[in-house]
Amino acid sequence: MKIRFSIIFLTYIFISAVFFSCTGNEEKGSDIKTKLTDDTDSISYSIGADIGDNLINQGIDINYDAFSAGFRNGYEKEEHLLTIEKRRELFKSMQDRMRVKQQAEASKALEKAExxxxxxxxxxxxxxxxxxxxxxxxxxxxxxxxxxxxxxxxxxxxxxxxxxxxxxxxxxxxxxxxxxxxxxxxxxxxxxxxxxxxxxxxxxxxxxxxxxxxxxxxxxxxxxxxxxxxxxxxxxxxxxx
Incomplete structure (x- = not known):
């Protein structure tokens, strides 16, 4: 289930498929006081930390409560609040905005470099x-x-x-x-x-x-x-x- 979620998330948000380990977006909301008692805990935390790092690097703002609810719906096979078609539409729109923003930032950075x-x-x-x-x-x-x-x-x-x-x-x-x-x-x-x-x-x-x-x-x-x-x-x- 985690893998299927990661493919959907990676495909529609980070189509460039860099190094994002989007297999576990639920870990994004992990409490930093959580004790890591075994490998599963440590892997879960590591995935969450990577997701957090990469989301902030991409300039993506999220609502933790909505994020957790969406993950829970998917992981526990509950009814989704949004259809897959709507989610795809939202992902594509965000991807387009990110691309425009990144291109502008890259162009400005190149001018500064030169x-x-x-x-x-x-x-x-x-x-x-x-x-x-x-x-x-x-x-x-x-x-x-x-x-x-x-x-x-x-x-x-x-x-x-x-x-x-x-x-x-x-x-x-x-x-x-x-x-x-x-x-x-x-x-x-x-x-x-x-x-x-x-x-x-x-x-x-x-x-x-x-x-x-x-x-x-x-x-x-x-x-x-x-x-x-x-x-x-x-x-x-x-x-x-």
């Missing part, structure tokens, strides 16, 4: 720009070897933040460097790290088209400029898999 990058280049003499539009500054130049292809595997320490200074990811905070192949990360990283050599530290200012573009990625809003400080520690030998 204005920032233009000013950043013009006002800072140490900023260099590649043909793709990737901006970077050399904080420290190393003396080791450089990656020579996007298939190279590297070990880096990094910190990523948004224009407002919000740090959205940091290997330093995680307590260990990050190992990856350069063809498994965003384009700005793939290109930028190949400019570095071991021991270098660069700061990258990454245009949205070289990052996540117009789509949201967890805490990163659509069309965000990403600012990364990256320390290249090691370029692994080609035969390492």
């Amino acid at each position: 204005n920032f990058l233009k000013d950043n280049k013009n006002e800072n003499k140490d900023i260099q720009v590649t043909k793709s539009g990737l901006q970077y500054r050399v904080i420290k130049k190393g003396s080791g070897k450089s990656p020579d292809s996007s298939s190279d595997q590297v070990r880096v320490h990094y910190e990523g933040k948004l224009l407002d200074g919000t740090i959205f990811d940091s290997s330093y905070k995680k307590g260990e460097p990050f190992v990856t192949r350069l063809n498994r990360v965003i384009k700005g990283w793939t290109e930028g790290i190949q400019l570095m050599n071991e021991g270098s530290e660069y700061e990258f200012f990454i245009h949205p088209r070289l990052a996540y573009g117009a789509r949201r990625n967890n805490d990163i809003p659509p069309n965000s400029v990403l600012i990364f400080k990256v320390e290249l520690q090691k370029v692994f030998d080609k035969n390492i898999k």
Whole structure:
């Protein structure tokens, strides 16, 4: 029953089918004082937390009482207050409004990103720009070897933040460097790290088209400029898999 509900909800509200686990919207109203005594409790809470996070990220307001009543009607096979046709109509209308709002926000964010990058280049003499539009500054130049292809595997320490200074990811905070192949990360990283050599530290200012573009990625809003400080520690030998 939960799965059937999730498919209906996901289809008509979040047709883009990102990562919403809409299988359990009933957990949205969970009391934060609820004790999690077993796996079912913990899973239920996790589903509710994800739903809450994603609803607020989408800017969707809900009435908890109506929400709970609707879920209860469906889950307990009770008579619905609205027909499936009416619910579909409402979902489609909300989806259309969300799309218009998101497109407007993404367009505004892109304009802000491009204005920032233009000013950043013009006002800072140490900023260099590649043909793709990737901006970077050399904080420290190393003396080791450089990656020579996007298939190279590297070990880096990094910190990523948004224009407002919000740090959205940091290997330093995680307590260990990050190992990856350069063809498994965003384009700005793939290109930028190949400019570095071991021991270098660069700061990258990454245009949205070289990052996540117009789509949201967890805490990163659509069309965000990403600012990364990256320390290249090691370029692994080609035969390492």
